[in-house]
Amino acid sequence: MTVTGTVAWFDLTKQFGFVALSNGDSDAFLHMSVLKEAGYVWLPRGTTVRVKLEQDRGKQRVAEVLEVDTGTARPGENEPILRKPKS
DSSP, X not given: OEEEEEEEEEETTTTEEEEEETTSOOXXXXXXXXXXXXXXXXXXXXXXEEEEEEEETTEEEEEEEEEEXXXXXXXXXXXXXXXXXXX
C-alpha cells in the first residue's frame, strides 16, 4: 500500500523513527536503512513523505520511501542529512 504521511520523529542515534500516516492509520516504523535507499540519513519532523508500507508482525513498517518534501518540515528543525554517495 502506498500512502502519504509526515515524519513524526527520527532519532539518528537509534537509527529509526516513525511516520504519521495521513490515511488515519497508526504510525509506521521507519528504519534508517530504508531512508538511506531514498538518499537520506535523517529527516526533520514534519517532512512530508510518500511511502510504501508492509506489515511486519502485525504492525505497519515503511518498506520504501518514494518521495520526500522537506519544505513542510517544522520551523526551527535542522536541515535533512543526505546520504553520501558511494565512491
